[in-house]
Amino acid sequence: MKGSAVAAAATLLAGGVSAHRGHGHAQAHKMFERKAYNESTCVxxxxxxxxxxxxxxxxxxxxxxxxxxxxxxxxxxxxxxxxxxxxxxxxxxxxxxxxxxxxxxxxxxxxxxxxxxxxxxxxxxxxxxxxxxxxxxxxxxxxxxxxxxxxxxxxxxxxxxxxxxxxxxxxxxxxxxxxxxxxxxxxxxxxxxxxxxxxxxxxxxxxxxxxxxxxxPFETPAPAPAPAPAPAPVDVPAPQAYEVAAPPPPPPAQEYHAPPPAAPAAVVPKPKKPSPPAYSGGGDLGGKGEKWAMTYTPFRDDGHCKTKEEVYNDIAAIARANFDTLRVYSTDCDTLPHVGAAAEAHGLKMIVGIFIGAPGCSNGNPDVATQIGALKAWKRWDLVSLCVVGNEALFNGFCTPGQLKDLIYHVKSELGSAGYKGPYTTTDVVSAYEQYDVSEICAAIDVVACNSHAYFNGGTLPHQAGEFVKSQLSIVEKICGKKGYVMETGWPTKGQCFGGVTCPGAHEQKVAINSIKDVLGKQAVFFSFDNDPWKKPGDCGCEQSWGCRQVFGV
Structure with a gap:
């Protein structure tokens, strides 16, 4: 579940095991002020x-x-x-x-x-x-x-x-x-x-x-049949750079409910950009002590953007709790300049993200292009330890595995051309990794990541949360054969009980988070710094109540 919009395909994924349910914060990305950072073609x-x-x-x-x-x-x-x-x-x-x-x-x-x-x-x-x-x-x-x-x-x-x-x-x-x-x-x-x-x-x-x-939602179209082989090989000139040709004018405008198909644009493909250097595995990904990272979204209780000063105070509190890294989901609300400046001032690294909040998993999606452009314009790669392309995009039916794989490679090419040489990943619930063939995604990412919330697994008690999350991470590590990290994990203070024994609460949250910290703190991103009253409560009645700053004394 993401906010309140759930595709039927995602419903099928969630139908079996509550532990595999997603956690909603899509609304955060929908409230941003758009900036002129888009990068997409005109045609x-x-x-x-x-x-x-x-x-x-x-x-x-x-x-x-x-x-x-x-x-x-x-x-x-x-x-x-x-x-x-x-x-x-x-x-x-x-x-x-x-x-x-x-x-x-x-x-x-x-x-x-x-x-x-x-x-x-x-x-x-x-x-x-x-x-x-x-x-x-x-x-x-x-x-x-x-x-x-x-x-x-x-x-x-x-x-x-x-x-x-x-x-x-x-x-x-x-x-x-x-x-x-x-x-x-x-x-x-x-x-x-x-x-x-x-x-x-x-x-x-x-x-x-x-x-x-x-x-x-509809699935990706089946590939077209392969063309018949040419009668005989012929010599061709060396490839040249091509540009997309301008399209002819479309037919007269019609009403939205019955427009005629526009004539296909005369498109000649550009040669692919060279891939950026592969991630060498260096750097300090993961925590040095018992804690690694905390998620952060710069929104006030009413959904408006926080000021630079408010962001600075929040990041200072996270630093006092001895976290090494912040995870941000997108570039909205001046996240990069404001959070970036505060992170630099307090010696923290950042996990940055390309957020997909609706069907449309490509650079042609204006939101995706905007985020890529914002990161390229900011390019403070000295602060970035990881780039996450998509958050539960498979679970929500926003991307197919093939589309997500293509987008990951596109982001690698774009950010690589701007100087970023660090690791990439995507993150999803465990059921998405099990439901789909993700072999191409595994090949595209440098480390594997999942979101795991023991609260949604009816029957898991708070003191068992650490071992449960560890077992979930082991599943995706085995699927991809790569080192794994948890990009979201936590426990709510309000909401309904699952399975009669798995219930929210301040005491339960403290026990669960301490369990996760003890078992997997060096590989886990805690969700989230503060409560989010601007969200809808969701079916669980819990979506506004994942803030855990009080557990860490801030």
């Missing part, structure tokens, strides 16, 4: 990007299924059928079965999709298309925008010609919106491109206790 390439559909489904799996027979209702897809997650409505409690759905695309299809972000009150610049140019040039860009006609607002695809006067990063045709509510979900149009292939949303059976909406 959509052949990369599958899942559009985020508005809605926050709540799922609760009861211990005994209801006996009510139920019939789901399905929101009809748009006229141009593309593989966005299918919203399935469960109007009453009961057991629901959703049949498998298959969509085949014979050509690259570009539509006007939608993305969402949760923000506090204020004025925000969202969407648009971001391109990086190395010299003065003119680009022709398809972009998504809105039009109002007779009082009806529709999302449409437009084309614009833009003159980039010099080298730099340009965001073209963004949308500015003002939010007056304390918190709001803003929906804005984005250019969404789907590759040719066959997409399948597998059959799902789930049990719901209340009316809810479930999103069934």
């Amino acid at each position: 959509p390439g052949c990369t599958t990007v899942y559009s985020t559909i508005k809605g926050t489904p709540e799922l609760y799996i009861p211990t005994a299924p209801p006996t009510i027979a139920a019939v789901p209702t399905t929101t009809p897809p748009p006229a141009v059928v593309v593989p966005t997650p299918i919203p399935q409505t469960c109007p009453t409690p009961g057991t629901y079965t959703f049949p498998a759905t298959t969509i085949t695309l014979t050509e690259t299809t570009t539509v006007c999709g939608a993305a969402t972000t949760e923000v506090p009150s204020g004025t925000y610049t969202l969407g648009g298309v971001t391109t990086v140019v190395e010299t003065e040039t003119t680009v022709i860009c398809p972009y998504a925008t809105t039009k109002t006609e007779n009082g009806v607002v529709t999302s449409v695809l437009e084309t614009t010609t833009y003159v980039c006067p010099s080298a730099g990063t340009y965001t073209i045709a963004p949308i500015t919106t003002t939010v007056t509510e304390v918190h709001a979900t803003v929906v804005y149009p984005v250019v969404t491109t789907y590759c040719p292939g066959t997409y399948t949303a597998p059959a799902v059976t789930t049990v719901v206790e209340t009316a809810t909406v479930i999103y069934c």
Whole structure:
């Protein structure tokens, strides 16, 4: 579970063992102020990007299924059928079965999709298309925008010609919106491109206790058949550098619910960038004493960003508790400059991250590109001990293993070109490593990592937490054959009990964390520094109450 949005695919992963459940903090990443650090191409390439559909489904799996027979209702897809997650409505409690759905695309299809972000009150610049140019040039860009006609607002695809006067990063045709509510979900149009292939949303059976909406994501398209061999080999000239050609103008704009497919852009692939030097295994990853790292997100109780001074005081407290390292999840809320400055002042290292909080596991995802750009602009690699690409992205159905592997290599190339030579990993719940073939991911990372919370394993008592987390880490180390670290572990002070004996509480938290510290403190990141009242309580009623600073006397 991540915040309150749970994909049906993730529900299947969580269906068996409570210990493998995820821990939610996706909302942290959705509240950031966007900056002009994006790095993506102006012309959509052949990369599958899942559009985020508005809605926050709540799922609760009861211990005994209801006996009510139920019939789901399905929101009809748009006229141009593309593989966005299918919203399935469960109007009453009961057991629901959703049949498998298959969509085949014979050509690259570009539509006007939608993305969402949760923000506090204020004025925000969202969407648009971001391109990086190395010299003065003119680009022709398809972009998504809105039009109002007779009082009806529709999302449409437009084309614009833009003159980039010099080298730099340009965001073209963004949308500015003002939010007056304390918190709001803003929906804005984005250019969404789907590759040719066959997409399948597998059959799902789930049990719901209340009316809810479930999103069934499509799996990665099957690879196209290999072309027939050429009649005879021929000599070809040496490879040259290529650039992505500008696309022809799209057809006249249509309403969002029935846009025609845009003509595929004339794309000539660029040669791949050379891979950065492989991590040599040096450095001081892991703690020297009984503690290593603490997670930190720079948010106030109301969800607004903390000031530089507030961040400094928090980091000073973590340093007083004799931690070596901080783990941050993303680059929002000026995390890099503010946390980085405080970490440097107090002699702490940082675990930095590329956070994926919605379907769209590629550099074409604006949030991902923004984070990569922010890290490249900051480039204080002397403070960084590890880079984590994705947090529970497999469990939540935001990435397939192949997509996550590609993104890890992309991040390695981008940050390597900016001078980072340290280790990379991704982190997920243990069930994700067991459910999927992660061999390619294991090959892409330098160390393996998991998130493990003994609280979710009904029947595990607080004093057993250390041995439980150690056993979970051993599973992923065996799967990947690499040294492992726990990127999240802790115990809440409030929430419901699991299995009748595994309960939250201040005393229970102290016992559990001391157990983890004694058994695995040098390889564990404790979650989290402070409570997070800005989050939703979640099904467990616990999501706001993982703060553990008091256990460490700060």
